[in-house]
Amino acid sequence: MSAMTPPESSAPAKPRAVEANFDGLVGPTHNYAGLAQGNVASAKNAEAPSNPREAALQGLRKMRALAAMGLAQGVLPPQERPHIPTLKRLGFSGRDADVLKQVHRDAPGLLAAMSSASSMWTANAATVSPGADTADGRVHFTPANLATHLHRSIEPVVTGRALAAIFRDEKCFAHHAALPATPQMGDEGAANHTRFCAEHGEPGLELFVYGAAGEKDPKPALHPARQNRAAGEAVARLHRLDPDYVHHAQQKPDAIDAGVFHNDVIAVGNGHVLLHHAQAFVDTKAVRDWIKRRLRGRDPVFIEIDDRELSVADAVGSYLFNSQLLTMPDGTMTLVCAHECQDNERVWNAIRRIVDDRENPIAEARVFDLRQSMRNGGGPACLRLRVVLDPAQRAAVNPKVWIDDALASRLEAWVNQHYRDRLVLADLADPQLLDESRSALDQLTQILGLGSLYDFQR
Ligand code: SUG
Numbered sequence: 001m002s003a004m005t006p007p008e009s010s011a012p013a014k015p016r017a018v019e020a021n022f023d024g025l026v027g028p029t030h031n032y033a034g035l036a037q038g039n040v041a042s043a044k045n046a047e048a049p050s051n052p053r054e055a056a057l058q059g060l061r062k063m064r065a066l067a068a069m070g071l072a073q074g075v076l077p078p079q080e081r082p083h084i085p086t087l088k089r090l091g092f093s094g095r096d097a098d099v100l101k102q103v104h105r106d107a108p109g110l111l112a113a114m115s116s117a118s119s120m121w122t123a124n125a126a127t128v129s130p131g132a133d134t135a136d137g138r139v140h141f142t143p144a145n146l147a148t149h150l151h152r153s154i155e156p157v158v159t160g161r162a163l164a165a166i167f168r169d170e171k172c173f174a175h176h177a178a179l180p181a182t183p184q185m186g187d188e189g190a191a192n193h194t195r196f197c198a199e200h201g202e203p204g205l206e207l208f209v210y211g212a213a214g215e216k217d218p219k220p221a222l223h224p225a226r227q228n229r230a231a232g233e234a235v236a237r238l239h240r241l242d243p244d245y246v247h248h249a250q251q252k253p254d255a256i257d258a259g260v261f262h263n264d265v266i267a268v269g270n271g272h273v274l275l276h277h278a279q280a281f282v283d284t285k286a287v288r289d290w291i292k293r294r295l296r297g298r299d300p301v302f303i304e305i306d307d308r309e310l311s312v313a314d315a316v317g318s319y320l321f322n323s324q325l326l327t328m329p330d331g332t333m334t335l336v337c338a339h340e341c342q343d344n345e346r347v348w349n350a351i352r353r354i355v356d357d358r359e360n361p362i363a364e365a366r367v368f369d370l371r372q373s374m375r376n377g378g379g380p381a382c383l384r385l386r387v388v389l390d391p392a393q394r395a396a397v398n399p400k401v402w403i404d405d406a407l408a409s410r411l412e413a414w415v416n417q418h419y420r421d422r423l424v425l426a427d428l429a430d431p432q433l434l435d436e437s438r439s440a441l442d443q444l445t446q447i448l449g450l451g452s453l454y455d456f457q458r
Contacts, residue, residue: 015391017132017201019270019327020072021384022166022401023063024122025411025444026056027078028437031423032375033112035151038223040259040316041377048375052117053419055372057412059120059383062368064408066336070329072394073403075411076122076166076385077444079158080454082115082434086154097431104429113151115428121378122385123191123264124152125159127235130195130388131172132203135240138174139393141167142235144189147181148226158453165450167387169396176238179231186212187231190385191262192251194269198297200327200388205245205294207287208232209263211256218282220256227251227262247290250282259316264381266315270325270333272298273360277315278306301360310350318347322379325362332363338379339369400449410447414440 034046067073084096090110092099103111119125124144131137143159146152156178167173179185197204210232211225219225229248236246251263255277260266267276272295274288281287284304291300305315315321317340324336335354341347351365373383389397400407418440420433427433438456445453452458 016199017130017388017390018072018394019200019386019388020074020394021066021324021386022074022076022122023059023384024076024120024125025078026052026059026120026373027081027117028052028419028440029081029115029423029428029433030055030117030120030372031112031115031425031428033116033425035113035116036149036261036377038256038259038261039377041375045375047425050423051372051421052423053415053421056415056419058368058370058372060408060412060415062336062370062380062383063403064405065366065368066326067403067408069334071326072389074166074397074401075403075448076125076401077162077448077450077453078117078441079119079155080441080456081117081437082111082428083154084434085455087114096434100429100431100434108425111428112425114154116151118152119155119159120373121382123262123382124189125155125385126163126189127187127193127239128190128385128387129206129239129241130200130204131390131393132197132201132388133195133206133239133241133245136174138172139167139387139389140174140176140239142176142187142238143178144187145178145181145185146188147183147186148224153181161453162450165453166398166401167396168398172393172396179234184228185231185234186226186228187235188227188262191264191382192227192232194263194267194274196269196274196291196295196300197271198295200271201390202297203245205247205291206236206241207269208236208246208248209251209281210248211251211253213250217250218253220253222257223261225253225256245294247287249287252279252282255279255312258312260312261377264322265319266312266321268321268323268325268381271327273301273303273325273333273362275303275321275325275354276305277310277312277321278304279312303354303360305350310346314344314346318344319374319379320347320350322381324380324384331361333361335362335365336380337365337367338374339367339371340374342367398449400447414443414447
């Protein structure tokens with residue numbers, strides 16, 4: 001051994017890959033329009049007044065807290081709403097104020113759809129596969145086409161631009177176009193995609209959950225199945241995943257009818273842990289057997305909650321399974337839940353049971369007030385996109401989007417300066433709201449170093 005070689009004990013620990021969470025910043029037009037079919041909270045709160053300022057601040061408090069817990073926390077920008085270019089594509093014309101006046105008069109439903117702040121739910125922004133799983137070692141991104149809902153189907157173009165502006169380096173990141181937006185190819189992104197692994201940087205398994213596939217498969221009777229099997233299959237191909245480590249599982253149609261419009265409303269996985277309700281999958285045994293067979297380097301831990309402990313209605317009302325399950329720097333896991341979990345005694349008892357059980361690594365639950373988003377059916381896990389990054393990839397991310405106390409404070413001040421604290425549907429026709437939103441977003445692209453992201457800037 002040469003004198004230059006340090007003894008093994010003093011060798012620096014190998015820098016590790018981390019899972020970063022990129023939360024969607026709530027946009028200035030956050031409102032309750034009842035647009036989402038099969039989403040119980042969206043229907044229940046339709047036409048209630050919203051508070052965009054509080055919504056954005058609630059989201060920022062969660063981001064700030066997770067960064068303070070030692071986690072890699074990023075932010076994704078909201079989109080430009082109302083979206084005048086789409087309204088023009090739909091035949092409205094004239095100056096922006098004229099367009100708003102006409103659409104408000106002739107097609108108020110279209111105005112609401114073009115004004116939704118739904119891009120805040122970044123679990124639906126894209127599907128992301130870490131470099132440890134892809135054939136070329138790059139992190140792959142496919143924006144979701146969100147084909148089943150008009151208000152969401154207009155997100156992927158700007159989502160793709162935002163992801164490309166943040167994950168710029170082609171040596172580290174591969175960006176795909178959204179899949180064709182057809183009824184056979186509905187793709188809702190990471191909300192129906194779960195990765196299992198021994199450590200975040202190790203090769204993992206990717207589980208794609210779908211609501212609809214072939215003619216012969218059972219279908220929900222009341223609500224749309226928003227994710228198609230063919231979409232998951234296409235994403236797995238695009239991301240160059242090893243088919244041996246990919247599994248496609250069907251969601252229970254009855255659960256979709258009971259308000260489980262995405263898999264992340266009834267199951268959450270992280271590392272070697274899967275926490276799920278008994279009603280999540282058509283074939284739970286097949287999912288578990290596949291994970292047991294394929295997971296490398298660790299035995300999986302399954303935490304199942306059955307109907308006796310919690311009904312699907314309790315799961316949908318509390319969003320327990322939409323908690324974020326996060327690996328802490330010390331290796332234990334923390335469940336980041338919505339306040340609604342604490343409000344329901346049965347749910348809170350289930351969480352206490354999970355945290356007290358030494359057989360699983362979940363050691364703590366943290367509760368956040370995200371009520372503004374929850375009233376539209378968006379919980380903690382809906383608000384974030386997970387991106388596993390090795391040290392070189394992490395260093396290649398646009399540095400201005402990482403949340404620390406300074407950026408959180410800067411964004412809070414920005415929200416307080418630009419956002420209204422009350423919005424009803426009639427306000428969406430106010431040209432002043434459009435101007436306010438554009439000047440806010442113009443400033444935001446500078447704060448986050450995103451260049452000319454929005455149509456109004458191009
Ligand atoms: O697509 N709500 C969203 C909520 C998305 C939640 N995401 C995940 N589970 N990952 C949706 O249903 C409601 C908008 C309104 O009604 O105004 C809405 O789009």
